[in-house]
Amino acid sequence: MSAIRPDYSRPLDFKGGRVEMSHGAGGRAMAQLINELFAKAFDNPYLAQGNDGALLPPASGRLVMSTDSHVVSPLFFAGGDIGCLSVHGTINDVAMMGAAPLYLSAAFILEEGFRLSELKRIVESMARAAKDAGVFIVTGDTKVVEKGKGDGVFITTTAVGVIRDGITLSGDLAQAGDKILLSGSIGDHGMAVLSQRENMTFDAPITSDTAALHTLVAAMLDSGAKLRVLRDPTRGGLATTLNEIAKQSGAGMMLQESSIRVNGPVDAACEFLGLDPLYVANEGKLVAICAPEDADRLLEVMRAHPLGRESAVIGEVREDAHGFVQMITRLGGRRIVDWLAGEQLPRIC
């Protein structure tokens, strides 16, 4: 994505225009799309270099790299769109490693015929999300596929961050006795997308929780609490995330259902559709596992952050060679919270 400026006969038509095959062909039309839309929205000195890649200053510390393709359908939903989601999701993956996100790349696969007005709305949402997060979109790519070979727009973002000395977070570090904390309610993102997709309306609207969690993570790291694992429960939901950690750590978990917050409308929608909110995707929540003696201190720090106000201790890590995640239900019984076996919600992010 370069910022070179050939001469155009007329500006792009962001009202009635549509993506054409030529917008991905490497010539004048592609340069115009890049200059009039991407370079303008993402404006920063790295992107403005106009070369095949971005030249960035040396980074002190270990690097962290993470990538995600975003194929959410529909592209717009209550609380967000594929644009801000593609920024938040990749920032969060880097933040969950304990790293400070620095740079993002953004690669677009556009479907021929996609409305330029919608693309503009999405790109501006990305730009806003990146700016709010203090992260630069430094390089990118644009491809176009024929009508019927894509679905509007797919966005792949990759984040690079740095992690300061002394921080080691990893899914295999959970130990028996550790406390499990959750930063808020579950299921909001998945049900916001699904209710939009299915045209369901509820008395109280369901809004995606999509958000960049790196400032919450920074506050948690600054607290000095002995953090072992951070993970954002996205695809597959809280249940899948906890099973991954349990498997990696070779430990079990015991959760308290009564401590896991599910907002009323999400709960109602899940019940109506026969879904379990434990398996529904979140895009602005994190799970933290920490040493038991630090749980109270960590909880306090999380609750003091706008994105962690409803944080709670939801359970603890147990010795269990099978790595079972179990839950004490509201009624006092026990259930296994197993891996999600098949498909639950496709194209949720």
Added chain:
Amino acid sequence: MSAIRPDYSRPLDFKGGRVEMSHGAGGRAMAQLINELFAKAFDNPYLAQGNDGALLPPASGRLVMSTDSHVVSPLFFAGGDIGCLSVHGTINDVAMMGAAPLYLSAAFILEEGFRLSELKRIVESMARAAKDAGVFIVTGDTKVVEKGKGDGVFITTTAVGVIRDGITLSGDLAQAGDKILLSGSIGDHGMAVLSQRENMTFDAPITSDTAALHTLVAAMLDSGAKLRVLRDPTRGGLATTLNEIAKQSGAGMMLQESSIRVNGPVDAACEFLGLDPLYVANEGKLVAICAPEDADRLLEVMRAHPLGRESAVIGEVREDAHGFVQMITRLGGRRIVDWLAGEQLPRIC
């Protein structure tokens, strides 16, 4: 993409199996695809960490970051496939900045119903290309879209590299008097893909030139020649690349058509289809612009490398406020080599 290992009932069917929506849903089926295919093929200690991102050692020097989505159609062509292309293309973008590529991320958008046998072939080709290039695929992502909403597989790779002190290459550094060098024949990749797509057969087969150019670049940098610009003429071909550089540098160019090598079958195919090889994509060639006094030395170094044996000086940079790229034809006339106006070859990379 994590390497966690839940228990599966049976291994993936790489002979007759197909991609299902569940392979992108975040649960057991996705973990199985990651473990039995991606983690196995790309095997390296960074990927094996099994977290949301890859933790990498500190990198000394300025960083370079570049990304490309690959949507080439067909997925397999003479000389390569979307797998190795997605590795070479992104490595080359980083190399053209003068950087040594270190790490790659790989994000897959799979279409429901895509044959697992083809996916395996592609992933193994990627793994081979990365291994040959000495670059690790450290993190990744897998999404699945419904049949008819994608086209087999799209692959987005992002590369991170480091650039040693004292090296500054940029498209805006070409100066009047500089020599323009090209590392070999043009049009091979584009015509290999197109002839495959159109089921055209020629007496002599056309093979893609897809290759990772970073070792050639390293040799060129080691030569001590005053390099100003490196660029790989991919989408839009040599003509577009030179126009980009001319525009960025505010200079013109004068090329010698007789110095620009086009292989016989490529030339014939272009003529047959009414295409100009100057606008046809390459995936294993580079353009270098250097100080005139260093051109001979640089040419020698390029010709000594297996990927630069047919290198030649193809022209020079001229003062020209309009930034025109001109060419002295074989017949001794002059023509303007303009920007590619519209669509030439869609989905060539």
